Amino acid sequence: MKNMNKIFTGTILLLLLSAYVTNAQNEIKDIIKPLSLTAGKTDSIKISDSFYSENYDIKVKDNQKIKTKYDKSNGYLYFTPNLDNSDMGLINFELEGETYSYPYKSRIEKKYKFSYKPDKEYKKLTLFGSFNGWDRGNLPLTDNDGDGVYEAEVALEPGRYEYKFFGDGIEIVDPVNPDKKPNGMGDFNSLFFVKEEIKKPVFLHIDNYQKKNENICFSFVYQNGNRNEQITYDNLIPLLNNKKIAEEKIKIDNKRIVITFKKDELKGDNLIRLAVSQNGDNTNIQSIYLQDGKPIGNGSDFNWHDATIYSLMIDRFYDGNKKLNNPIEHDSLSEKANYNGGDFLGVIKKLKEGYFKNLGINTIWISPVYDNPNGAYREYPEPHRFYTGYHGYWPISSDKTEEQFGTMEELKTIVAEAKKQNIKILLDFVSHHVHKEHPLFKEHPDWFGTLELPDGRLNLRLWDEYRLTTWFEPYLPSFDFTKSLEGLDFMVSNAIWWLKETGAAGYRHDAVKHVPNEFWRELTRRIKKEIEIPENRSVYQIGETFGSYDLISSYVNNGQLNAQFNFNLYDTALPIILDPKSSFSVLDSEMKKSFNVYGENHLMGNIMDSHDKNRFMSFADGDLDLSAWSAIEEGWNNPPIVDHASSYKKGELYYAYMHSIPGLPVVYYGSEFGMTGASDPDNRRMMRFGKDLSKHESQMIGIVSKIINIRKxxxxxxYGDFNTLQADTNIYAYIRSDMNERVLIVLNKTPENVKVELSLPEFYKSKSAKDLMTNKSITISGSKLNSSIEGYGFRYYLIK
Known part of the structure; x- marks a missing residue:
């Protein structure tokens, strides 16, 4: 009997242990991102976009401020905030006996009216602009009262917007609005400004981190202007990972909030999030990333927030094996559009020489490595120039590398050599199309859309009208994944194969908005299941989408992509930094808008230029007007040359900005020393090194390397928060604080030296500030910091 009792007891323990292990394995690992909701409006999210799980049988708990509904049949959660809800809070749900929370922020929508009184009759009138991704069809103008004035209302947040009217196929500039700017295509866009409401500052500050015996304490300070209202636990949105922090762990002393944990509660990777919501005033969300209870800092394991990405085009980077050089011969083909000799061995050579390591780079995104056709093809738009597939975006094979770049083994050597230096490699995956020579197009034509539309038009470059099926060129068939699940499955499997075969750390994805969400969901699901979980590593995926915040963000979540390039922020930053009349306040508003969409601590890619953009220096030096969206002919006929030394200072200023804001900086090859260039292919000139750089270029790369390494x-x-101190026509000053340190960033975009006096929060009790570029310190007196910033200069001050 005693033996039977032992067996019975042992069985119970094994069952309990098994249940514990199962729950631990099934616990939600993804950090559930905050929901951005509108009072009185129903919004939805596919639950698999919130977190990965083998089981989505959840039960949502009642919420007095938000009506919720979960439709298990389609996997969507629906939220409808009360009409008066302008708060932040938590929506709780149960999964497998555990309670988790969705943080949310609800806003009361403010709409703005656009009016147009036409001087002739139109069959169809619409409004379009930067607020709707330049969609010409989804905002109709209507004349409901018959007075001849057509109107449309749009909900907008503070910021600068460009717009036009669209009547029967004709774009129309607003005739009664004097504010307009050239759009780079021979016309103008009207401008509409929404100013930030002047309110007393509301901000949640980081205070400090302390170890006390077996306890770890994290303190915060709530700033709410001069108001004396007391806050309580009910005003807090406190989370450890995805679970609400219990009230007994939190102490509130006036405006100071202290959260205390036992050391054992914080083993492994964890995230503390905290915000305050009081009487409709909502703070920022503080995010404290921890490893074994200690705030992440230098010496911590790599997290994707640590990445600085270097983007290179293989053919244009370095020629390491001249035996491979075999440019395409064609009587109408320019050298600019042909193979220039860069290859895998060239990248390996520069890795071994320490070029990337010395620059401070820890992630390299390389252009597509697929085999491409051995011929020249004529571009569809006039003047119909010929191009080759030197860039890699015309795949003719799913598993072979381009012979002019090198072998699969050499590609694997790039990954292996980079790994020795703690550098991660991102491949460039093309999921939208193949070249017509690809066997897939020949063997599975049903996987692809048709070039000819029913109305007789060609489905070419109809970016918005046929977003998911449009072809880029007549020789680049576009997949139609909406009709072919077999094709979708093949391409997902192919993406998994490349990651496993090469050991790459992730992807840059091409043309994301032209591929349906279902593709990205299936790819990410399989990456998590087949790579991240079994191999215990994090795969980073960043996409390319031009469009509205709504469109871009629809692909950025735990179930699809980690990030996309933040083109909307770039489009604002470029003219603000280079135009002496523009104010940093507009950029600051855009920055806050991006936080509302992606969160304060996001992984979006911040750019200065790219292989699809005119290079920054062509604008800084005055070769291109800031409104020039496309400068193809300038690149062919009058390629930019940097003539002014001050342009390099402007480049350094942009780098100082780009490396000091939330998100991941992306360095496009050659921009580290100020390479110029107009539109493709002029922005893809051959890379230069060492003695081939001018004096000013050598000086700039030295400054840029210092900037990158300071961020590193x-x-x-x-990981820091973002607290704006000053944003005007000349100066942009902001503080980034985490639990390790505080850094003050000051940018001066004028050519003259500017003296600034900045007021720091009094509770800092700051005594001095160390310039991280020069190691010189200045005194802070009475919470006032006084400094002189040189023309086109910046300061990185470590506050002490």
Whole structure:
């Protein structure tokens, strides 16, 4: 009997242990992102976009402020905030006996009216602009009262917007609005400004981190202007990972909030999130990333927030094996559009020489490595120039590398050599199309859309009208994944194969908005199941989408992509930094808008230029007007040359900005020393090194390397909050704070030296500030910091 009792007891323990292990394995690992909701409006999210699980049998708990509904049949959660809900809070749900929370922020929508009184009759009138991704069809103008004035209302947040009217196929500039700007295509766009409401500052500050015996304490300070209202636990949105922090762990002393944990509660990777919501005033969300209870900083394991991405085009980077050089011969083909000799061995050579390591780079995104056709093809738009597939975006094979770049083994050597230096490699995956020579197009034509439309038009470059099926060129068939699940499955499997075969750390994805969400969901589901979980590593995926915040963000979540390039922020930053009349306040508003969409601590890619953009220096030096969206002919007929030394200072200023804001900086090859260029292919010139750089270029790469390494060595640049101190026509000053340090960033976009006096929060009790570029310190007196910033200059101050 005693033996039977032992067996019975042992069985119970094994069952309990098994249940514990199962729950631990099934616990939600993804950090559930905050929901952005509108009072009185129903919004939805596919639950698999919130977190990965083998089981989505959840039960949503009642919420007095938000009506919720979960439709298990389609996997969507629906939320409808009360009409008066302008708060932040938590929506709780149960999964397998555990309670988790969705943080949310609800806003009361404010609409703005656009009016147009036409001087002739139109069959169809619409409004379009930067607020709707330049969609010409989804905002109709109507004349409901018959007075001849057509109107449309749009909900807008503070910021600068460009717009036009569209009547029967004709774009119309607003005739009664004097504010307009050239659009780079021979016309103008009207401008509409929404100013930030002047309110007393509301901000949640980081205070400090302390170890007390077996306890770890994290303190915060709530700033709410001069108001004296007391806050309580009910005003807090406190989370450890995805679970609400219990009231007994939190102490509130006036405006100071202290959260205390036992050391054992914080083993492994964890995230503390905290915000305050009081009487409709909502703070920022503080995010404290932890490893074994200690705030992430120097010496911590790599997190994707630590990444600085270097983007290179293989053919244009470095020629490491001249035996491979075999440019395409064609009587109408320019050298600019042909193979120039860069290859895998060239990348390996520069890795071994320490070029990337010295620059401070820890992630390299390389252009597509697929085999491409051995011929020249004529571009569809006039003047119908010929191009080759030197860039890699015309795949003719799903598993072979381009012979002019090198072998699969050499590609694997790139990954292996980079790994030795703690550098991660991102491949460039093309899921939208193949070249017509690809066997897939020949063997499975049913996987692809048709070039000819029913109305007789060609489905070419109809970016918005036929977003998911449009062809880029007549020789680049577009997949139609909406009709072919077999094709979708093949391409997902192919993406998994490349990651496993090469050991790459992730992907840059091409033309994301032209591929349906279902593709990205299936790819990410399989990456998590087949790579991330069994191999215990994090795969980073960043996409390319031009469009509205709504469109871009629809692909950025735990179930699809980690990030996309933040083109909307770039489009604002470029003219603000280079135009002496524009105010940093507009950029600051755009920055806050991006936080509302992606969160304060996001992984979006911040760019200065790219292989699809005119290079920054062509604008800075005055070769291109800031409105020039496309400068193809300038690149062919009058390619930019940098003539002014001050342009390099402007480039350094942009780098200082780009490396000090939330998100991941993306360095496009050659921009580190100020390479110029107009539109493709002029922005893809051959890379230069060492003695081939001018004096000013050598000086700039030295400054840029210092900027990159400062971000690498100071965690506040990578994990800190964002507190604006000043944003006007000349100066942009903001503080980034994490639990390790505080850094003050000051940017001066004028050519003259500017003296600034900045007021720091009094509770800092700051005594001095160390310039991280020069190592010189200045005194802070009475919470006032006084400094002189040189023309086109910046300061990185470590506050002490």
């Amino acid at each position: 060595n100071h965690s506040a640049f990578r």
